[in-house]
Amino acid sequence: MSEKRETRIVYGEALVEAGQRNDRVAVLDADLFKSTRSVLFRDAFPERFVDMGIAEMDMVSTAAGLSASGMVPFVNTFAMFITAHCYDQIRIQICYPRLHVVLAGSSAGLTQGPDGASHQSLEDIALMRALPKMTVLVPADGVETRAMTLAAAGQLDGPIYLRLGRYPVPDVLPEDYVFELGRAKWLRDGDDVAILACGHMVAAAVDAAEKLAQEGISAAVVNMSTIKPLDVASVHEAMRRRLVVTVEEHSIIGGLGGAVAEAMAEVGGGPRLLRLGTRDVFGESAVADELLEKHGLTPDGIASSVAGALSH
Amino acid sequence: METSERTLRLKSVSYREAILRIISQAGAGHTGGDLSAIDILNVLYNRILNVSPQTASDPDRDRFVQSKGHCVEALYAVLADRGFFPSAELDTVCRYGSRLIGHPTRAVPGIEHNTGALGHGLAVAVGMALAGRLDGRSYRVFTLLGDGELDEGSNWEASMAAAHYGLDNLIVIVDRNGLQITGPTEQVNALEPLADKFRSFGYALRQVDGHDIPALVEALASAPFERGKPSLLLAHTVKGKGISFAENQAGWHHRVPSAAELERAWAELAAQRAALEGS
Ligand SMILES: [Mg+2]
Numbered sequence: 001m002s003e004k005r006e007t008r009i010v011y012g013e014a015l016v017e018a019g020q021r022n023d024r025v026a027v028l029d030a031d032l033f034k035s036t037r038s039v040l041f042r043d044a045f046p047e048r049f050v051d052m053g054i055a056e057m058d059m060v061s062t063a064a065g066l067s068a069s070g071m072v073p074f075v076n077t078f079a080m081f082i083t084a085h086c087y088d089q090i091r092i093q094i095c096y097p098r099l100h101v102v103l104a105g106s107s108a109g110l111t112q113g114p115d116g117a118s119h120q121s122l123e124d125i126a127l128m129r130a131l132p133k134m135t136v137l138v139p140a141d142g143v144e145t146r147a148m149t150l151a152a153a154g155q156l157d158g159p160i161y162l163r164l165g166r167y168p169v170p171d172v173l174p175e176d177y178v179f180e181l182g183r184a185k186w187l188r189d190g191d192d193v194a195i196l197a198c199g200h201m202v203a204a205a206v207d208a209a210e211k212l213a214q215e216g217i218s219a220a221v222v223n224m225s226t227i228k229p230l231d232v233a234s235v236h237e238a239m240r241r242r243l244v245v246t247v248e249e250h251s252i253i254g255g256l257g258g259a260v261a262e263a264m265a266e267v268g269g270g271p272r273l274l275r276l277g278t279r280d281v282f283g284e285s286a287v288a289d290e291l292l293e294k295h296g297l298t299p300d301g302i303a304s305s306v307a308g309a310l311s312h
Numbered sequence: 313m314e315t316s317e318r319t320l321r322l323k324s325v326s327y328r329e330a331i332l333r334i335i336s337q338a339g340a341g342h343t344g345g346d347l348s349a350i351d352i353l354n355v356l357y358n359r360i361l362n363v364s365p366q367t368a369s370d371p372d373r374d375r376f377v378q379s380k381g382h383c384v385e386a387l388y389a390v391l392a393d394r395g396f397f398p399s400a401e402l403d404t405v406c407r408y409g410s411r412l413i414g415h416p417t418r419a420v421p422g423i424e425h426n427t428g429a430l431g432h433g434l435a436v437a438v439g440m441a442l443a444g445r446l447d448g449r450s451y452r453v454f455t456l457l458g459d460g461e462l463d464e465g466s467n468w469e470a471s472m473a474a475a476h477y478g479l480d481n482l483i484v485i486v487d488r489n490g491l492q493i494t495g496p497t498e499q500v501n502a503l504e505p506l507a508d509k510f511r512s513f514g515y516a517l518r519q520v521d522g523h524d525i526p527a528l529v530e531a532l533a534s535a536p537f538e539r540g541k542p543s544l545l546l547a548h549t550v551k552g553k554g555i556s557f558a559e560n561q562a563g564w565h566h567r568v569p570s571a572a573e574l575e576r577a578w579a580e581l582a583a584q585r586a587a588l589e590g591s
Contacts, residue, residue, distance in 0.1 A: 026443075026446065047446065048446065050442060050477075052473060053472070053473070053476075055469040055472070055473070057435070057466050057469065058435045058438075058466060058469035058470050058472075058473055060435075061432055061435030061436050061438075061439065061466070061470070062435050062436070062438050062439035062442065062470070062473065063439060064425070064435075064436050064439060065377075065425075065435070065436040065437060065438060065439020065440040065441075065442070065443065066439040066440070066442060066443045066446075067439075068418075068424065068425055068436070068439070068440060068443075069371075069375075069439070069440045069443030069444065069447070070371065070443065070447070071443050071446065073439075088429050088432075089432060089435075089466075092426055092427070092428060092429050092432060093425070093426065093432055093436055096417070096426045097417065097418045097425065097426045
């Protein structure tokens with residue numbers, strides 16, 4: 001198994017690479033550049049780095065002005081602040097005129113850990129997904145983080161939300177992985193159940209599928225790293241099994257689970273859907289693994305929920 | 313009166329007529345703020361900004377962001393006059409299918425940015441000014457703020473950044489008409505001492521009568537007011553300016569004139585035109 005990496009760390013390194021490839025890339029941060037790792041870009045390209053101080057809304061609007069003037073801004077702070085705190089600015093200044101701005105939400109999800117509910121972003125995917133013209137990306141591992149970061153600075157256009165975490169995960173994708181917007185990656189096939197996961201939960205879902213195999217349950221695992229536009233064809237393919245499961249480090253409302261529920265309901269007549277995630281609650285302080293355990297988001301927790309749902 | 317001043321003042325009369333026509337056909341609009349801002353927009357688009365329909369995507373053009381987006385009718389009147397789109401299109405403002413909607417969008421030729429939620433424009437202008445500096449371009453960025461929207465904290469965040477980065481390519485104009493939707497600014501959430509606030513935030517500040525055309529031309533042409541600092545022009549204006557019964561009335565913030573009121577307005581504006589032509 002490969003070395004485990006945090007997606008926020010890989011992102012910081014990839015951002016420098018993006019800056020080397022594209023001299024229009026500019027980076028903004030709100031006094032968290034050490035944590036978001038945009039410090040690496042600051043050191044490499046100080047003339048294209050703008051520290052806005054602890055003024056996130058100002059940072060988002062300033063990025064809109066930079067984008068409107070031909071730059072490709074990457075906006076950095078914790079996921080909770082960049083999405084919930086700046087929603088009006090994102091909506092009107094970036095999405096409405098469809099500007100190419102990358103909002104990198106760092107330390108997303110429960111695995112933010114000790115800071116507790118104020119800093120644990122469990123609604124950000126839902127918030128960003130509801131915005132017209134927004135693309136929502138949740139990389140599964142270091143390989144995909146680098147690919148998405150370079151794509152966001154390159155061939156992609158328009159507003160992009162890139163959700164990053166601080167929980168070390170093994171690479172689940174091959175080194176030669178090519179990121180395609182809106183195309184889910186089937187990591188493993190299986191006949192009984194399809195587990196659609198995003199972010200840190202992809203590696204957990206792969207391990208859960210191993211455990212299920214030992215119990216005689218054949219589980220497919222799909223990396224749904226583009227939440228919007230959703231790979232609806234993969235959802236339809238998943239529906240050919242007895243059960244569809246979504247797993248995300250996010251509320252079951254409005255995120256991956258919500259998006260898949262909508263896609264399944266629109267065709268109708270398929271299997272039932274089990275959504276795993278946080279169940280309409282705020283986070284709390286703890287070590288990341290304790291919180292994943294509590295919310296049933298470990299490989300054992302996922303396997304147990306899947307087996308339980310199949311036995312009903 | 314100099315010819316060029318008379319020409320501009322006649323334009324202001326025409327713009328006021330266009331604003332009232334737009335608002336009455338649309339059955340909606342922001343009469344008071346349009347009329348307080350129109351002389352500023354007139355001077356900007358006819359004397360200051362190096363913009364034209366032919367150079368609308370020139371990277372070296374000056375930028376203008378109208379943060380008080382609700383006063384879009386005034387902007388439409390000026391942009392149509394400058395040839396960014398046909399004047400006939402002004403009859404479609406706020407109509408189904410028209411690109412001239414109730415707040416500014418980049419879909420309209422000549423408009424640099426979408427606004428509408430108050431307190432956003434200044435930070436966007438800061439971003440444009442920063443981009444100009446990163447690119448080594450000499451364009452200037454102008455933004456027009458209402459005084460009511462200064463309640464929004466985002467203006468003060470953006471002001472800090474503008475001063476911190478020493479953006480002397482940024483010129484902020486405040487339409488200080490003293491009123492906001494429900495009443496006088498000093499009763500709703502007092503702004504004074506406003507000039508002192510702006511100075512302490514790092515602006516080089518000048519004050520002007522926002523309806524004195526030559527004074528506006530002189531002040532805006534003199535920007536930056538100080539090297540290494542963002543400029544702030546505090547333009548003292550009258551909400552509803554030019555229509556006697558609308559002047560200084562908070563109720564005219566978004567009131568649509570009745571047929572009888574329109575008749576009175578046409579007569580007053582015709583008298584203003586006649587006075588200018590005879591001067
Ligand atoms: Mg006002």
